[in-house]
Amino acid sequence: MASFSIGIESVSPSAPSFTTLRVAEPELTTANSLSASTTALPTPSYRLPGDLRPEHYTLEMKTFLDGENSRFEGRVLIKVNCEKDTSRVVLHSTDLLLNTDKVRVGDKEITGHEFDTQNEFYIIKLKEALKSGSKYVIEIPFEGNLTTSLKGYYRSSYQDKATGDKKWVATTQFEAIDARRAFPCFDEPAMKAVFQVNMIRRKGFTSISNMPLAKSVQLEDDWFRDEYVESVRMSTYLVAFVVSDFAHLESNPGNTTFRVWARQDAIEQARYSLEIGPKILDFFEEYFNVPYPLPKMDMIALPDFSAGAMENWGLVTYRETAMLYEEGVSDLNAKERVTSVVAHELAHQWFGNLVTMKWWDDIWLNEGFASYVQGLGTDHLIVLIIGYLVLRMLNYFLGEETFRRGVGRYLKTHKYGNAVQDALWASFEEQSRDDSARDSSRKEAPRDATVKEIMDSWTLQTGYPVIHVMRNYEAGTAELTQSRFVTDWLGRSSDDRESLWWVPISYTDPSNALLDMSTKPRFWMNTSNATLAGLPKKDQWLLLNVNATALYRINYDAENWDLLATALRTEKNHGGIPTLNRVQIIDDAFSLAKAGLLEYNLALNLLRYLRLEKEYFPWRAAFKNLEYLSRMTQRGGGFGPFRKFVRTLLTPVYNALDEPFKPSVAVDTIPQMKLRAKVLDWSCSYGVSDCEEKAVALFKTWQKQSEDPDVVNPIPVELRGLVYCKAVESGGEPAWDFVWKRFLGSNVAAEKSKLLSALGCAREMWLLHRFLDMSLNETSGIRKQDVTRVFDLVATSSRGFYIAKEFLFSRIKDIHSYVSPDFSQVGDYIEGVSRLMSTKNDLEQIKQFVELNSEYLNDAKYAVKQAKENVELNVQWHSRYYPTVIQWFSSFASKESSTSPDGRPHGTMGSIALVLVLFTASFACGQEIVSAASEPLSTSTAASVESDLSTANSLAASTTASPVAASNATSYRLPENLRPEHYTLEIKTFLEEDNFRFEGRTLIRVICAEDTSKVVLHSRGLNLTTDDVNVTDNATGHNLQIAGHEIDAENSFYIIHLSEELKSGHKYIIDIPYTGALTTNLAGFYRSSYKDKATGTTKWMGVTQFEPVDARRAFPCFDEPAMKAVFQVNMIRRKGFTSISNMPLAKSVQLEDDWFRDEYVESVRMSTYLVAFVVSDFAYLESTPGNTTFRVWARPDAIAQASYSLDIAPKVLDFFEDYFNVPYPLPKMDMIAVPDFSSGAMENWGLVTYRETAMLHEEGVSPASSKESVTRVVAHELAHQWFGNLVTMKWWDDIWLNEGFATYVAALGTSHAQPTWNSLEDQMTESLLTVFSVDSLQSSHSVSNNIKNANEIWQLFDAISYSKGAIILRMMNHFLGEGTFRRGVNRYLKAHQFNNAAQDALWACLEEQAQLDSAKDPENKSAAPGRATVKEIMDSWTLQTGYPVIHVMRNYEAGTAELTQNRFVTDWLGRSSDESLWWVPISYTDPKNALLDISTKPRFWMSTSNATLTDLPKEDQWLLLNVNATALYRINYDLKNWELLSTALRTEKNHGGIPGLNRAQLIDDALDLARAGLLEYSSALNLLRYLRQEREYLPWRAAFSNLAYFTRMTRRGAGFGPFRNFMRTLLTPIYEELDEPLRARTADDTLPQTKHRSQILSWSCTMGVSDCEARATALFKTWQEQSEDPDVVNPIPVDLRGVVYCAAVKSGGQPTWDFVWKRFLGSNVGAEKGKLLSALGCAKEMWLLHRYLDMSLNETTGIRKQDALSVFYSVARSSSGFYVAREFLFTRIKDIHAFFKPKFNRIGRFVGAICESMNTEYDLNQIKSFIDLNAEYLRDSKLQVKQALENVQLNAQWHSQHHKTVTEWLSSHANEQYFA
């Protein structure tokens, strides 16, 4: 049997694992010796007992070919010879139904039947024993099914081209142990017998078998019996028969009749085999000197065949690609392949068939020999079997003649029998002796060992040797040592050190090389050491193993390696080093480097000579090794330099191709042709010159031609593989579909195979998903025989790897059952996916996978073991060599210029040339060994995590550190016995390289409310100078005695223990001097920096960020919001810097040297978290339009960008003074744009800090949307000056009051400042959509939330606080009415100003106001019927989690509707019994009212679970609740009302009068109700179709946020195709309506219009609508290619830059990426930088994404820490980036955690971003185990993580419940253009 891996074709081996001889084994520790030693053991139980031996079989098979019901009936008569008395007949039978009633054993009485399924035995028990020496006939009738298992007697099929009918074929595949699946037999190779076969078949079919037909008899009806001549004596595994309607060709050139069989449509393609078959057979007859023993030879090409071919005696079966060849369609590779496979199978007719191994442990004799002689027969050897190399070595040392005669001797001695390897050695030994005796001139090299001794050292030991050569250049000698070569040199076992081989040593040097190329060994080395003498002088190289005829590696000393490298590179003709040795040098150097025996630099250096190499074979060896490097680098940033290096190597040889894509001409040799194909393949993949462009253009000529592409194909056949691949890669779905159609249409197997390969090149992830799905379904058109191949194709590409891994891991069960019964194929999957695995995480994953799925891996144990080892080796490689190798590539690529040497590939290579290539191909394949001692990867990150704790509160000497465990729930809160009144804070700031720190002193005046001897306050990360701490009585000046200091790190407490008590009513001054570090952690007092454009220097600043709990990082304080006090701040700063703080500067005093003290006015009473100070060299702009002085601060380079804020802020402040009716309490307002800032902005009183993008705006560079966000953020922060600063929540659990209020009134403020923006509607829609989505999780939380510890505070700064807070305040505004609401708020602010309040205080004020207003004006609408108190209503919204859905069931007759309310949760089925009820303000309208009255006032309050509406419109009119979506509830209507609404939306003018906000809600409700299972998806999607008529911004926006969910759910599978098509139909009308899609905004465009255009374009480009992407990339190119400086002139309209950049980066590869990256570094505008940064995540090349994520954790790259999360989002949101991002998070969580210290809660967002897209059970398990394993890093993100996890659960639920329905619906509606 031939199991090949040739060229691009890789055929899976199908032999059972115990006979599998993988070529790569020898380097692995798991490898076995060639000849396994099972024979030495007692007969194992799985072997037949041996008491009966078969002599003769008569086998009759009746074949029923009826599609799925195909089956056979058979009867076998076996004449056996009894060699030992026995009362049991034991033979093999599997999966056959035996008719035991009719079983006969001679005339013996049968007492029972037994089946031993384990050993596949059928046992017949007899009453009396069979007698030794007697013969018996065993008769067994049986039947079986013809399955598609590709084993035993199975069925195959093909489609008849003419009729389109499916035709069926029955055929056999028995090796090694599947004859027993076709008929009961003694199924061991040594149980040889004679076979007489009768095939009963229907008319219209032909049968064939091993022997010629004797006669054919017609039976009843259409049935015939074909009787065959008796066979020679043979093994069961060589029996074969086929029933088919195939055609055949015949020829009789000599004694043997040759016939070739194939499908009728393909029979012409068999002509080549018919031509070469007889020639090859002739050659072998002569070579072996034994005639072919049968009168005929049939060869048949089968459509489904698991191996490459099978050597059944006289009837060889082939996979189509291995036998069929069509001139002009198949390429020369295919011709070569056919030739070598035919030769291999014909060689087996002697080696294997005539003489068979005794048992499978000597299978190598069959395979090795067949491979070896096949080479002789074809001139081109292609084998992957080590036995071949060993035999070849034998040939070399015995000499050709002796070898040949020895073989003949062996065959004659053992013909029709079986033999073990010793018999072969004996034949050679005898022959050698005879020949030497006869001919004294015979030149066999001197050897003092027998053939057996020598060969045993090669066949019984595992592996092969490496010879270490250490030259003594003075003495002209060299010491040789030998040991076993293993890649895992350190981890090799001691056995390996002791293995010794008989190594034939030959060598040469520069002077001999040109004269004497003798490959004869100069001596035999069988010891561990030897010495060579008489070697050349110092400057001349030494080369061992001339022409690489023997199987060993050589490791020279470094000097000799250098000499070789120089010879290769500089001298003519490579210094005379033969081609085969160049091959060996390349492969040795890399293998030795991998094993740690040679410096990688040296190996890489050697490779540089390739720029001069013109021959195929050295290139091939190089490609093989480069491929390994490519696998090891492509999942990281290292791929860039590597690719550059490869390009440099390839460019000269590429350029030397006169016309790269021309068809080959007759004079081209196969190696020339192959070199061209290979060089082009690599050149195109590595971006050399115009290679890819040319390939794609060539493909297009095919696609666009007018001829039928299935008939006419202009692409040269030998280049098709690579052209197809490149076209599919860049062509997306259309190219894929085109190739797929050709695949289905092609009739030529070799062509089909190329097309199939190309399909794996797709770049779009979903296409790969779909491809893999299709591979497990034969109806798709992919044959089962190709299943592992498809997987392999996908798994070995950098992006397919992730998909393949996921596919294998999540679908192992399906795969297992699909490949049944050849379960060993599961091993091929594992092997395929292991190749790119190189991280510890990969290793863990594969181990875990193997552990969890052992039941499916039983038949693949060996492959699994090897795969694990390979991954371990890759991991080892990565940690040991990756940095060196990448560094080398980087420096090489920057040095080497690409000079192009002339000359073209030349020279043919004889058969021998291939040997080493095989050698190299066989032994590397990326397979290596495990090191026990692998201890890689830096531990620095661990250290840096720890350091947070160790430096957290380092105290001076006198500390008594004893952390106190938190014992009760409130222990993290400060005791209330001391209250601060006044702080004097002095801070000296050092902003110098290597000296970023501050010195501080805090004096706190506290009032004692209760006697205590402890002062407990907050301090974190500060070095307190405890020796100088004082506690003084304010009145008396008495210094209290301090007993000790304590740090409670858990709660960030600093505790001063006093010897005397502080007395209630007294005031004390606490004086604490301290120092702190100015780090870049974005918390407390930290440092930020920017680069000065003019000088290029880095400028530093110090800035604060305290909310919520980081004031304690800047100064010791009572850091709780209710601990308000007055602050007097003094900032000591150097000359050249300015300081600012909350209050105006009082005075500035010069101190010594350059130092100044800036003293600030005392503040109003305020919370610690609002204190702020900044030291910087920033510039500012100032204006004082009213009572308040405004200043805006920014880097000097960016100060002009601050003028918009300066313009808008006073207007907004005015609005709020007016709205709240409370003046702004401070005399000034500073706003500063900080280059590094963790959130958007911070409302510090009087000194608001901003991220640059949130405050700076440059007209013409920043887009309109950025102007909007600046306005919003400014308004938000200014609103906080009242809500939050003036009145502060008592504790953080009411943070929503701050944030919700600021969010709500910011929208009012923005509307006021920019009336055309429609900001209120816009922002409320945004908030509503967010809340609808987030708050529908079971794991959501209530608005007002109990906090259990300080870590949880962070987590409340989420959508619930901001958005839900805002929404319910707006709802309140609507039900109370604007006037009452405003007056109530004013009442609240006045009552609690400079103080703290809880939410109840606000409700009370509003209730009082409402009652006052009602009393004053009875008409006041705030008293909607049935209203409860404000507190009752609002408690239902703030204290309960979630929001309601109102179910509406109309009674159309009665004009009524029943309403019910429940909490809406997406997980409707799994919802807990939630009996929450809300006070829901119900408003509603209908078609008639809609146009007149769209009052949002509630018509009544629903607080119960049921209610009834009456007086509703008639049957054909819709009902709509929640007018203008002012309240927070979803509505689920009855089906009819949904349809009425859908129709209204779609057909009527102006959408039937349904307001825009309601259209948005209807979309969102419908889709989310469907998701929760409360509405049919078909109804929801049906509603969505109206979008073709929708032109407004908000409804589209609602749609997009839902459609983004569909994108995430479908893009990891075949569903994305239909979804995308559906999106195209929705988007096309509106896209086409855009007059000029990419035009700039005009003065007439409103902000919503501008945003709308941008979102439509963004989706259109992503979904491939019309020419969107082409236009975008063209526009980008004008920027790239203009003559102006791109940092100055940018022709892309500002509002569309995000869309355009992303589209360009997506399609542009590294050059575009680098261009955008440069612009990012160069840009001075935050908004622009943000766009560029986000676009960089659009890249499609995986390594760019890997590199990008790596860069994000390293601030020196230019990416600020504040932006790391945006980078992650930008990567995670794309379909290919998702995989990269997930891996990044999973493997680098520790680094991420350390990087964000101390803002650990950021990590929750990383998890959230990934979980969004996870949607399978497998994902769920993965994320769960990730969370379990990394709990320590996720501690501060528990809530987010919980929500993220619930999202994955929901997604998985969705996927299993809805994915299919939705995809089907989408498929059926994808192409509709118009709606009825």
Ligand SMILES: [Zn+2]
């Ligand atoms: Zn805020």
